Amino acid sequence: xxxxxxxxxxxxxxxxxxxxxxxxxxxxxxxxxxxxxxxxxxxxxxxxxxxxxxxxxxxxxxxxxxxxxxxxxxxxxxxxxxxxxxxxxxxxxxxxxxxxxxxxxxxxxxxxxxxxxxxxxxxxxxxxxxxxxxxxxxxxxxxxxxxxxxxxxxxxxxxxxxxxxxxxxxxxxxxxxxxxxxxxxxxxxxxxxxxxxxxxxxxxxxxxxxxxxxxxxxxxxxxxxxxxxxxxxxxxxxxxxxxxxxxxxxxxxxxxxxxxxxxxxxxxxxxxxxxxxxxxxxxxxxxxxxxxxxxxxxxxxxxxxxxxxxxxxxxxxxxxxxxxxxxxxxxxxxxxxxxxxxxxxxxxxxxxxxxxxxxxxxxxxxxxxxxxxxxxxxxxxxxxxxxxxxxxxxxxxxxxxxxxxxxxxxxxxxxxxxxxxxxxxxxxx
Numbered sequence: 174x175x176x177x178x179x180x181x182x183x184x185x186x187x188x189x190x191x192x193x194x195x196x197x198x199x200x201x202x203x204x205x206x207x208x209x210x211x212x213x214x215x216x217x218x219x220x221x222x223x224x225x226x227x228x229x230x231x232x233x234x235x236x237x238x239x240x241x242x243x244x245x246x247x248x249x250x251x252x253x254x255x256x257x258x259x260x261x262x263x264x265x266x267x268x269x270x271x272x273x274x275x276x277x278x279x280x281x282x283x284x285x286x287x288x289x290x291x292x293x294x295x296x297x298x299x300x301x302x303x304x305x306x307x308x309x310x311x312x313x314x315x316x317x318x319x320x321x322x323x324x325x326x327x328x329x330x331x332x333x334x335x336x337x338x339x340x341x342x343x344x345x346x347x348x349x350x351x352x353x354x355x356x357x358x359x360x361x362x363x364x365x366x367x368x369x370x371x372x373x374x375x376x377x378x379x380x381x382x383x384x385x386x387x388x389x390x391x392x393x394x395x396x397x398x399x400x401x402x403x404x405x406x407x408x409x410x411x412x413x414x415x416x417x418x419x420x421x422x423x424x425x426x427x428x429x430x431x432x433x434x435x436x437x438x439x440x441x442x443x444x445x446x447x448x449x450x451x452x453x454x455x456x457x458x459x460x461x462x463x464x465x466x467x468x469x470x471x472x473x474x475x476x477x478x479x480x481x482x483x484x485x486x487x488x489x490x491x492x493x494x495x496x497x498x499x500x501x502x503x504x505x506x507x508x509x510x511x512x513x514x515x516x517x518x519x520x521x522x523x524x525x526x527x528x529x530x531x532x533x534x535x536x537x538x539x540x541x542x543x544x545x546x547x548x549x550x551x552x553x554x555x556x557x558x559x560x561x562x563x564x565x566x567x568x569x570x571x572x573x574x575x576x577x578x579x580x581x582x583x584x585x586x587x588x589x590x591x592x593x594x595x596x597x598x599x600x601x602x
Contacts, residue, residue: 188229188290191222195283196299196583199341199576200306203333213490219576223279226286233289242288242589245533249281252526256483256519263482265496272494273484273518276574280582281530287586296552296590299583300352306331307349310342311373318380324428328381332577339381340572346374346386347566348580351393351558354410358401359551364409371414375421384425385569389562390418396561400554456506459569462513470517480520487518511567511574528564534585535560541588552587559584 185193198219205211253274260270310330317323317334329338332345353370356362371390378386394414398407457465471477481498488499488508498517499508507513515523535557542553563581567573573581 186290188226188286189292189295191226192283192286192290192295194222195219195286195579197302199579200331202576203329203331203338207333207335216576219579220275220279223282223286226290227282230282230285230289242285242537242586245281245530245537246285248526248530248533249278249285252281252523252530253278255522255526259479259482259519260484263479263485265482265485268494269484269487269496270482271484272489273487276487277483277515280573280578283579284582284586287583288589291586291590293549293591296587303345303349303352303580307345307370308373310345311377314342314377314380324380325382328377330377339383340570340575341577342377342381343383343386343389344566344572344575344577344581346378346383347389347393347562348559348584350374350390351397351562351584352555354393354397354414355401355555355558356551358397358404358407358410359554360404360406361548361551364406367410368413371417375417376424379421379425379428382425387418387422387425389565390414392562392565393558396558397554400557456504457510457513459510459512462507462510463516466507466513466516471520476520478520478522480516480518480523483518483523485518486514509571510569511571514571514574528567531560531563531567531585534563538585538588541592545588545592549588549591552591556585556587 202216205215206213256270256274256277264270310332314328314330317328317330321334323334326336326339327334329335329342332338332341349370353362353367357364357367375387375390377383378390391414394411398411401407467477471480485496486498486507487494487496488503489495507517511527512524515527519526538553538556538560542550542557545553559581563573563585572578
């Protein structure tokens with residue numbers, strides 16, 4: 174197992190450095206806040222970076238050299254205008270709306286910035302750094318589990334040990350494994366690299382009780398297989414990956430016996446119809462969340478179409494941003510589910526805009542893929558797998574609303590970044 178520690182230090186302009194902050198700084202939050210005692214306010218550096226990037230793009234009239242992400246830019250703008258019009262009719266507080274806009278649209282700003290300012294060689298640099306951070310995260314996670322006795326929601330590796338930190342690890346693992354599996358199937362990554370990443374990620378996922386990751390890993394293998402040409406490498410990945418996932422699932426049930434039924438069809442069907450909720454305490458169930466919200470809050474057709482207004486159900490660490498709705502209904506844990514958040518605030522129209530972005534990102538990657546060769550085409554296939562996984566993740570939890578979401582939108586932007594990579598470009602893995 175060999176990790177390339179050589180990273181090329183290149184000169185970057187201001188927008189590229191701001192993009193670097195959005196992608197890399199979330200990896201440092203655990204160290205900065207929990208170990209070095211930096212204030213949690215350091216996270217808002219990313220908001221400043223997003224705002225500056227937005228202003229730069231407006232000044233440049235949202236210029237995109239390839240103009241291939243135009244439909245996605247228009248889609249994001251229409252989504253924003255829809256919420257702005259809704260604010261006029263569902264007004265509560267300007268601060269609530271601005272906070273809701275920040276929580277929902279910062280990723281679209283980042284996506285367009287990545288497409289506009291990053292270059293093909295940046296992609297290679299970022300994934301080299303991801304590989305290094307991946308192994309650091311694995312080692313730190315093992316130390317946290319065996320020596321600090323951290324498990325479950327408190328086992329986040331380099332992302333920290335606060336509750337929910339493993340959601341960051343989950344997104345990072347999805348990014349790393351998706352790229353690794355697709356690249357291996359396309360003969361752009363060695364067997365040893367892909368194998369050890371697979372083993373490590375399954376092990377840490379089991380220790381961190383990331384049970385949904387096993388479903389994500391299956392999805393990665395399936396869709397990577399569908400989007401790449403047939404080869405014996407693909408057969409090997411499917412067989413070896415199935416064994417690794419099965420072993421990880423077995424380890425999970427040994428370490429945490431109460432997860433023993435999670436991988437059964439009977440358990441899934443019971444979960445889909447249960448009225449006990451996310452935590453079995455009467456809160457919302459991710460599989461029936463729309464129906465439950467309709468019964469409790471959105472009773473009319475208009476309410477179901479347009480929701481309660483962007484930001485009007487939101488929450489924050491600061492009291493002046495805590496909405497009355499959250500104060501009254503926080504026990505329902507709707508903030509743990511992206512679909513619940515979006516449906517409550519923006520209704521069916523908002524859900525169409527939200528999931529429609531991932532559909533368009535998939536379509537965008539597919540169109541660019543047809544015009545690409547070499548490694549650029551491989552990256553388009555990585556983005557296609559990621560677009561599908563984003564829809565799965567959005568239904569399962571709210572991790573795409575965290576700062577770790579920036580790395581996911583970076584992957585979705587890959588086709589627009591690497592579109593000029595010539596055939597025969599050196600493997601960046």
